[in-house]
Amino acid sequence: MSVAEQFPVHIPDLPELVSARREGNLAWLTIEREAVMNCLSFPTLRRMRVLLEELSKDLSVRCVLITGAGEKAFCAGADLKERKEMPAELVPHFVRNIRALMDDVEQLPQPTIGVINGVAFGGGTELLLACDLRVAAPHAQLGLTETSLAILPGAGGTQRLPRLVGKSRAKDLILTARRIGVAESAAMGLVNRVAEPGQLRAAALELAQSIAANGPVAVRAAKRAVDQGSELPMEQGLEVEARCYEETLPTSDRVEALAAFAEKRKPNFQGR
Numbered sequence: 001m002s003v004a005e006q007f008p009v010h011i012p013d014l015p016e017l018v019s020a021r022r023e024g025n026l027a028w029l030t031i032e033r034e035a036v037m038n039c040l041s042f043p044t045l046r047r048m049r050v051l052l053e054e055l056s057k058d059l060s061v062r063c064v065l066i067t068g069a070g071e072k073a074f075c076a077g078a079d080l081k082e083r084k085e086m087p088a089e090l091v092p093h094f095v096r097n098i099r100a101l102m103d104d105v106e107q108l109p110q111p112t113i114g115v116i117n118g119v120a121f122g123g124g125t126e127l128l129l130a131c132d133l134r135v136a137a138p139h140a141q142l143g144l145t146e147t148s149l150a151i152l153p154g155a156g157g158t159q160r161l162p163r164l165v166g167k168s169r170a171k172d173l174i175l176t177a178r179r180i181g182v183a184e185s186a187a188m189g190l191v192n193r194v195a196e197p198g199q200l201r202a203a204a205l206e207l208a209q210s211i212a213a214n215g216p217v218a219v220r221a222a223k224r225a226v227d228q229g230s231e232l233p234m235e236q237g238l239e240v241e242a243r244c245y246e247e248t249l250p251t252s253d254r255v256e257a258l259a260a261f262a263e264k265r266k267p268n269f270q271g272r
Contacts, residue, residue: 037076038068062212067115077122105130116140129160143179215253216271
């Protein structure tokens with residue numbers, strides 16, 4: 001079933017809500033709703049999911065960077081104004097699609113980087129949790145704030161956060177609904193890198209390019225090995241790793257890497 005078929009009513013695909021921009025072998029997805037803190041409306045969810053569906057099929061893209069427009073907000077979560085006026089029968093469909101968005105991000109074959117240009121609350125933090133890595137501006141703030149609204153993180157937050165930072169830290173953040181800065185986020189492993197002031201884009205690109213410079217088949221296989229194997233018992237996890245490793249053996253990229261090493265040059269990986 002395509003993304004378009006998963007929505008209960010006709011939702012127009014509005015390109016202005018989320019932009020997609022190619023930069024060499026990298027792709028940027030930007031939520032373009034700066035005036036409302038880049039929050040996630042029903043049409044925004046559809047647009048983003050359509051773009052992710054397209055990216056999942058384009059393996060010439062080696063890394064995907066996800067951010068929000070402006071410098072104030074990465075994403076402030078669900079569009080509460082829309083939710084307040086939404087017919088009750090549509091709410092479960094909205095929740096299902098916001099959860100599906102996070103799954104789409106997590107299941108992309110390419111590595112993903114959340115580029116945190118401002119606040120990320122509720123669904124915004126859940127979107128970041130679905131990314132493989134996170135780079136933050138110094139003024140960024142994160143938080144799963146749903147319990148302050150008498151709900152709970154329903155787009156994967158209660159499951160992804162404890163797997164990333166541990167159960168106790170996750171309960172601290174979720175049950176208090178508190179907001180934290182980048183220093184605390186980095187200390188607990190929620191944020192991988194903190195950019196210098198004014199250098200967020202450069203820091204994110206440096207990370208993305210260091211990933212894209214490696215063998216694309218190997219990078220995708222390594223991501224899958226970690227994702228599929230890390231929650232399994234060790235013996236089963238090692239079996240997953242072995243299967244993923246085997247996928248790299250017949251590739252021309254592996255032959256190219258050995259030749260480049262022998263010739264003392266940079267390899268030219270083709271992704272095959």
